[in-house]
Amino acid sequence: MDASEHTGTAGAGFSGAVGLVLARPARLLGIEPFFMEFIAGIEERLAERGLSLLLHVVADQEAEIAAYRRWAERGLVEAVVVVNRTVDDRRLPVLRELGLPAVLAGAGSDAPGGGAEAGGGGGTPMPAVRTDDAGPVREALAHLLDLGHRRIARVSGPAGLLHTRARTEALVQGCREAGVEPVVVEGDYSDESGAGLTAELLRRPEPPTAILYDNDVMAVAGLGAAKEMGVAVPERLSLIAWDDSTMCRLASPPLTTMSVDVHQYGVLVAESVLELVDGLPVAERWSPTARCVPRGSTARCAVPSTA
Template sequence: MNVSEHDRTSGAGFSGAVGLVLARPARLLGIEPFFMEFIAGIEERLAERGLSVLLHVVATQEAEIDAYRRWAAQGLVDTVVVVNRTVDDKRLPVLRELGLPAVLVGAGSDDADGTDAAAGGGGPAMPAVRTDDAGPVREALAHLLDLGHRRIARVSGPANLLHTRARTAALVEGCRAVGVEPVVVEGDYSDEAGAKLTTALLRRPEPPTAILYDNDVMAVAGLGAAKEMGVAVPERLSLIAWDDSTLCRLASPPLTTMSVDVHQYGVLVAESVLELIDGRPVAERWSPTARCVPRGSTAPCAVPSTTV
């Protein structure tokens, strides 16, 4: 569809809103900077065209689907942004059924046609802003291996998320290539999970000398848990967070991170949204690449690989 400027100002067949549903505990939004920066990037670009983001926070993917049905029935949004792609994602076939245009966020190169298997395959391609989740993990792992670490753990996000699986697969593949068997435990992005899982890892008979976390909140909480157990960072334990933030930079020591320009990520998503709304071909876009930024939480391993 091509929406004219007159339609935008008159409201004829045009809501002026872009929908974004976050299926996650609402309390996490108050402590996790990622989505606030991401949404700010989207809103900044959309505001130039007089558009806004309609944000809805729900607890489950089923509730997210219900929101899409309400929005479509009431004409509340012109398109939606779909985040946190999952295995057997039920949202895409529903969006097709509703005829609700969507931009997928975080689809990887293995989903090159924009069609998810859960949608039955063969459906019309959905535009996507793709993300390389494996490359940054390999870079962070190389940093740890260069420092001599061989007992490596990962505190992941929910295992059913596609980006979680891609990151875990990259870590496992990279570790096994050098004869290392990593330990992977599943968290939920909360500080409680970060602290609890870090404590459990450090109580193992052969505790890790390095831990990679799937977000900044779990990493900062893991740092606090290590301190409470008397495990010095980085002298005895190196930590790396995914997502850079003020939390990471103000931690003591400052956390090494896999850093990405989240604000620009949001701007790129908004560009795809605008092309979709205007009825123009939506260009293939990739999110800014995450890069390993070494700081004070990583150091050479002080524990020989053969030592318990």
């Protein structure tokens, strides 16, 4: 996949296209399964109606906004899917200004139907497929606390993303209630950040006995870094990945994950898009909830608690 604009389903033509802009390094798309499964779910449902997906990969949010302006000017898409919502998201007011219909993928449970916060200044709420980012973090944390872990770290995605903020807040609050002080470091979803940040955490005077990662790529890289440093997993370090994938299941040991049906998430987003372009009321939908799937990378903590 490259950064060019193209239709994902042949034969529908531009007049029947739905747009998706991904503002992230193109190289990550080749190694991160999440968006491949998400896009497949969207395309599967759109194809049933003869619609196509116009995908564009760009470097940053400025380029994403420029793509929306270009699409609106040329009439290339009937609607867009907006992913990776950010704090003070500047894309949403632009979409309102352009009159470009949009479905928000990943509106949190605290965003009332898109609302003024989602719409960037009020007006008719943008339809959204909601996600619960806090609940799964609490479930993963409970799993680690039950295993006796008290030195807990989190390798997050970019801090400006709303779902990153929700997950971090859930972890900090849950740890506070348990009398634990977590360590949170910011990654970028890449294997380089997963490995590098894991190594930094393990070099601390009191290294964590458990680390939660915001995606599978960083978690697998973190596992590799721990092995290179001679830190046994799970005997000395427990690891949990967000997003299940083949790489998690084939890792040695297999990674405990927060598993979600990403393909079905894409299908649900496409359902909302179809209602939007048909001029129908868009039903409130929730992404499938992530569930903790324990595997070989988590075990009872062998380090005496100092909390």
